[in-house]
Amino acid sequence: MIQSPAFAQKIIRWYTENKRPLPWRETTDPYKIWLSEIILQQTRVAQGLPYYERFVNAYPTVAKLAAAPQQNVLRLWQGLGYYSRARNLHTCAKQIVETYNGIFPNTFNELQKLPGVGPYTAAAIASIAFKESVAVVDGNVYRVLARVFGIEIDTASTEGKKYFFEKANQLVPAKDPDLFNQAMMEFGALHCLPQNPKCDECIFSSACVARKHELQNVLPIKSKKTKIKKRYFYYFDIRFKNKRLMKQRTAKDIWQGLYDFYLIEKKRPANSAGLRQEEMSIVAPYLPSKLPAPLKHVLSHQQLFIHFIPMELKSDKEFSVAAKKLALQVYSKKEVEQIPKPVVIEKYVKAQE
Numbered sequence: 264m265i266q267s268p269a270f271a272q273k274i275i276r277w278y279t280e281n282k283r284p285l286p287w288r289e290t291t292d293p294y295k296i297w298l299s300e301i302i303l304q305q306t307r308v309a310q311g312l313p314y315y316e317r318f319v320n321a322y323p324t325v326a327k328l329a330a331a332p333q334q335n336v337l338r339l340w341q342g343l344g345y346y347s348r349a350r351n352l353h354t355c356a357k358q359i360v361e362t363y364n365g366i367f368p369n370t371f372n373e374l375q376k377l378p379g380v381g382p383y384t385a386a387a388i389a390s391i392a393f394k395e396s397v398a399v400v401d402g403n404v405y406r407v408l409a410r411v412f413g414i415e416i417d418t419a420s421t422e423g424k425k426y427f428f429e430k431a432n433q434l435v436p437a438k439d440p441d442l443f444n445q446a447m448m449e450f451g452a453l454h455c456l457p458q459n460p461k462c463d464e465c466i467f468s469s470a471c472v473a474r475k476h477e478l479q480n481v482l483p484i485k486s487k488k489t490k491i492k493k494r495y496f497y498y499f500d501i502r503f504k505n506k507r508l509m510k511q512r513t514a515k516d517i518w519q520g521l522y523d524f525y526l527i528e529k530k531r532p533a534n535s536a537g538l539r540q541e542e543m544s545i546v547a548p549y550l551p552s553k554l555p556a557p558l559k560h561v562l563s564h565q566q567l568f569i570h571f572i573p574m575e576l577k578s579d580k581e582f583s584v585a586a587k588k589l590a591l592q593v594y595s596k597k598e599v600e601q602i603p604k605p606v607v608i609e610k611y612v613k614a615q616e
């Protein structure tokens with residue numbers, strides 16, 4: 264079995280020769296490292312990069328981010344999904360300013376007290392910005408470790424998480440924890456790929472247990488399957504001339520803080536007659552007898568079937584009454600453009616122009 268110093272040396276050398284030039288790799292500013300880590304959670308580098316640049320330009324310091332209205336932060340985040348990350352980002356920035364005087368805490372343990380900062384992000388900031396010898400463990404790291412060392416413990420189990428964290432921490436060198444952690448993640452992302460890993464040209468080809476026993480398709484083991492929930496959304500796009508009725512989503516649910524239309528949600532597909540029974544007598548006459556076809560929108564653990572039902576009301580008075588009865592606000596065309604919206608709504612609004 265390959266020993267810790269040799270493993271670390273090999274992977275760091277591989278990293279220095281193969282890494283992608285990315286802006287957050289050129290800095291030790293904890294703010295920028297934190298920003299990149301939050302943006303890159305559940306997001307590919309190619310998709311996250313322009314968002315990172317937009318955030319750094321709009322908010323070059325944590326104090327600037329903390330001082331921004333939440334709505335602006337959500338608007339800049341729009342399209343990245345998992346909006347709780349954006350809300351946490353903002354809350355965390357405020358906390359750093361209020362509790363820590365605008366200076367990032369500099370240890371793994373202290374960093375984990377921040378909102379939205381779990382062990383993974385805390386380890387990334389602590390090692391990259393402050394050179395603390397603590398291992399980052401993400402999906403890439405699980406894969407590399409499970410394959411090279413032939414670890415058959417379920418990565419989704421508590422026992423597995425603990426085991427992999429300890430294993431990674433045995434390997435992380437005291438001298439270059441920053442390079443080591445980035446090397447592990449980059450190696451998993453570019454070389455030891457989930458499908459078709461590049462075993463024939465691999466620095467670990469002679470030591471790798473998965474290669475020796477042809478277990479690349481078996482390791483890492485991840486058992487937990489999350490059930491996909493289906494939701495049926497009926498959105499009423501209530502309009503009068505250039506104005507629309509919308510509302511902010513305040514419940515603890517997807518898209519919290521973003522704006523959408525009046526919504527009726529069903530557990531099963533509904534038809535026009537079914538929707539008429541809801542509390543919406545004011546707009547019921549505008550329901551078409553046949554609903555427009557749904558649009559399928561896939562999130563990580565949910566499938567949404569979204570019907571957009573445009574309703575152009577006949578008078579300003581009727582429009583105001585609808586706003587009041589359905590607890591909606593009036594937005595001009597320009598305001599609709601500016602408020603943060605789920606991407607499906609953004610696309611729908613654009614298609615209507």
Ligand code: SF4
Pocket residue numbers: 407410411454455456460461462463465466467468471472473474479
């Ligand atoms: S030999 Fe193959 S499975 Fe093993 S570390 Fe290299 S790329 Fe991954």
